[in-house]
Amino acid sequence: MMMPPDNNTVILTRDLKKDYELGAETVHALRGVDMKIDKNEFVAIMGPSGSGKSTLLNLIGCLDTPSSGHYWLGGEEVSQLDDNDLARIRNRQIGFVFQTFNLLPRTTALHNVELPLIYAGLPAKLRHERAKGALEAVGLADRITHHPNELSGGERQRVAMARALVNQPSLLLADEPTGNLDSATSREIMEILVSLHDRGETILLVTHERDIAAYSDRLITLRDGVIETDQRHTIGEPVA
């Protein structure tokens, strides 16, 4: 039995494995990942397709459970939780930022940001205040009643970031957050991530672009379901 992680650890995994049954064949998507991410780290994960990147992200994001191994998130072992508890963890501990933004199209920016608070059971008035505050923090105070289709790509991603942060999660999970944006907007979004990191957020970024990964302060590469390299570097320094 593993020792639970100390207070400063956000993510701790031990021999994390995930197998998929694909017909008669068993695919070993993750073959044993050991990883430790501390508070206020800004980690980028890279790897070719098929390396187990998405599988790892799903496990870290509590959208899926591992076939074997252990995973502690914020001091709580979450690898064996049931559906409802996983939903609670996603709601309280994790903020998602997706490549395709994943905003609800028929509702306002404000309502989109309110969603995690609705599932957290907050009363309407408090929800409003906090969602407004989160939108102001990403510079969208004048866009709160706009629908997603009235916003630019960069603005949409900022709404998504406000939504990810509104419940004050312990981990921000960004999955190719700049994949659908032009380079100027990408820079803008990455700078927001950097400033969030400066403010103390813990960020896990999945990307396949080296210059995006360069914004992080630690790079983990995956290959064939295991960690290939794991190195710290200075922010802005080109990664190998």
Added chain:
Amino acid sequence: MKILDAVLLALRTVWAQKLKSFFTLLGVIVGVTFLISVFAVVEGMNRYVQDDFAGSIFGINTITIERVWSGRGGRQDAETRRRQSRNPDITTTDAAALREEIPDIWYMSYSTERFMPEVRSGQNKRKNVRLIGVTDEYLALQGWEVVDGRGLTRIDDVRAIRVAVIGDAIAEKLFPDESPIGRDIRLGPFRYRVVGVLELQGGLIGIIRDAAVVVPWGAFQADFSRRRNVVRGIQVKFRTEEAMAAGEAVAEETLRARHRLRPGQENDFDIETASEVLDAWNTIKNVLLAAGPGLVAVALVVGGIVIMNIMLMSVLERTREIGIRKALGARRIDITRQFLAESATLSTVGAAIGVAIGTALAKLVDIAFPLPASVPVYAIVMGVALGLMVGIVFGVYPALRASRLDPIVALRYE
């Protein structure tokens, strides 16, 4: 997520897609409209038959004894008509005998009537008048209220005084600007003094009372009757249904004895009660109330299946939304509740529309026809409750499907 949030979310979705929602709800709307209409008409007919029709024409707990005459009952063969024409008249002596024999009489009267082409007062006249000669208890027995002046008394009858109580329509026509009490009216060559005016009845059958001139039996006999002591009908009113049933049996026995009918021989007179009419109506009502729910149920089930289909499509269309919600922390129960609230809200909105249309239809019937159609409150409650139920029952399956979606798969869904 709280229920209220789910309902608000559902209303927003319904409103965002108004036309689609309407077609989705057609089945439920039709079902509830039908339900409300049937109940409104049945309720209206019920009141009409019980209060107005049976109540005014036949009277409650009242029997009417009449001679069987050939004009009635539609087509009859020549033999029957001949036999009926030999039936004896009903007379005042029969009435006296019945009063002796029948127990527990509340009111009893006899009457004869004839059609008058017109009644006049000075230059004013009213055509097509029903002139009724009655004994003193007739008005009370019929429940005809005298709102102005007085009714008819035994003295009027016995002394054959030429006084009259007139219907509201006649009073309006002959004395538009003044009280008719104490004024004279002319019936053929005779002058009658108006002593009372009847309360307005109005409506379809009100014409029977409102266009009537009621005079004492004695005066009617003297002035208008060709055949002495022959009555058109004897009316007996009882306090209870049981007393009426007993009285009806005694009346039949008494008249059979007086008419010297042998056992097995058919009655040569008629005893009518309101219960015959009520029986006929009850049969119709039972058919309506039995067939109604069946049709409503079919419409609601069809409506429910349509809602289920639309909800399944909606779940498919919104797979990604469900994925997003789950990623943001929605539990299965939250998603189930969201979609259940949506289908329940959807069908309840449909039911509300159905109630509105049904009520409007009932109102229309009420205005266009003399039928007093009215929507009973329990029908509205039932309609809305049924709508809600349909939404919940047929929403369970799509809602469960939505809640069981794998968030990873749902998030990747295009």
